[in-house]
Amino acid sequence: MALRDTGIGTSLDLTADVVGLARALVDVHSVSHGEEALADAVEQALRGCGHLEVIRRGNTVVARTDLGRSERVVLAGHLDTVPVNGNFPGRFDxxxxxxxxxxxxxxxxxxxxxxxxxxxMPAPTRDVTYVLYDAEEVAEEHNGLRHLAASDPDLLAADFAVLMEPSNAGVEAGCQGTLRVEVRTAGERAHSARSWRGSNAIHAASEILNRLAAYEPRKPVIDGLEYHEGLNAVRISGGVAGNVVPDECVVEVNHRFAPDRSTDEAEAFVRDFFAGYDCTLTDLAPGALPGLDRPAAKEFVEATGGQVAPKFGWTDVSRFSALGVPAVNYGPGDPLLAHKADERVDVEEIRTCERVLRAWLSA
Incomplete structure (x- = not known):
């Protein structure tokens, strides 16, 4: 068994079969901001490994080898999940x-x-920093990797990093940036029975939606990988009552931009796209270039079979890039199944990732 209740908390057996360990982790509740029990179990289990130095910051746990190797790599993953949706605890088919x-x-x-x-792996051929962090699935301000980069950047120093976000057990390089804006229209309130005495802000938002419907995404090719940008309305709000002409409408728009654009360039594009409207920036995170020309990245890609795809979503690969550490996404599971009620992973992908990484860290 990879998990047992000791009476004083959950105990993890990290040497057990990797699939059984995955099931044990799934069965420990760790919705964002509630990761403490899992972080406690992870810390306790890692402290039982005499070859590792273990550091804890909040609900982020870091374990490191210190073997004097010529290269250091990071393997990182987040402990938190989105809220329960009838899918806890786990089950095997x-x-x-x-x-x-x-x-x-x-x-x-x-x-x-x-x-x-x-x-x-007490003696890998590369020194390894293992990072298990909290609060990835919520607002960026809470992200455990962000806090670790601010408080202890030396713990993330490395020649290369692998973020084990789901990627169908294949390498996904870089990531797109993301920003959100609120685009507003103004009107004048009036009783809906005498609507001509006012000005309907929701009706005025039709041109915003027309512009979005006509948007043609940019598809730049970077390091041989084609990225695909997006610009979408994700929420619309307005109105105060069922018998009042609304005086304000807000269209929230999410822009996913390729990593060859800086955050300033992406913001300038969106503001120009909505020229003539009140546009308020509410969220912004940079992308990360693939970095496949870096020696460490090339070696990893070769070790995984040589196939690489672009990462369309935003991931914490961006944080490593900002620290000057080339990084890729590589992990088991179909990202299209993430956050679904029937979230599920092919166990062979878990075994494949374990086998490939073990071989790479042994070469």
């Missing part, structure tokens, strides 16, 4: 070879690989 449950894809299958390697 042994016939199909599938682990179902909250976080199985995003990203406790990857966490299991990280922890299993940390416990069972």
């Amino acid at each position: 042994e016939e199909a070879g599938v682990l179902h449950g909250l976080g199985s894809v995003d990203m406790k299958g990857g966490d299991a690989v990280i922890l299993h390697l940390a416990a069972t």
Whole structure:
């Protein structure tokens, strides 16, 4: 068994079968801001590994080898999940070879690989920093990796990093940036029975939606990978009552931009796109270039079979890039199943990632 209740908390056996360990992690509740029990179990288990130095910051746990190797790499994953949606605890479908449950894809299958390697590889050919952090699934201000980069940047110093976000056990390089804006229209309130005495702000937003419907996405090719930008209305609000002409309408828009654009360039594009409207920036995070020309990245890609795809979503690869550490996404699970009620991961992908990373850290 990879998990047992000791009476004083959850105990994890990191040397157990990696799939069983993944199931054990899924069965520990760790919705964002509630990761303490899982962080406690991870810390306790890692402190039982005599070859590792273990550091804890809040609910982020870091374990490191210090073997004097010529290269250091980071393996990182987040401990938190989105809220429960009828999918906790987990369950195995042994016939199909599938682990179902909250976080199985995003990203406790990857966490299991990280922890299993940390416990069972006392002498890798590269020094390794294993990072298990909290609060990735919520607002950026809470992100445990962000806080670690601010408080202890030396703990993230490395030649290369692998973020074990789900990628179907294939390498996804870089990531797109993301920003959100609120685009506003103004009107004048009036009783809906005498609507001509006012000005309807929701009606005035039609041109905003028309511009979005006509948007043609940019598809730049970077390091041989084609990225695909997006600009979408994700929320619209307005009105105060069922019999009042609304005096304000807000269209929230999310822009996913390729990593060859800076945050300033992306913001300038969006403001120009909505020229003539009140446009308020509410969220902004840079992308990360693939960095496939870096020697460490090339070696990793070769070790995983040589196939690389672009990462369309934003991930914490961006944080490593900002620190000057080339990084890729590589982990078990289909990212399209993340956050779904029927979240599930093919257990063979967990085993594949464990096997590939073990071979890479042994070469």
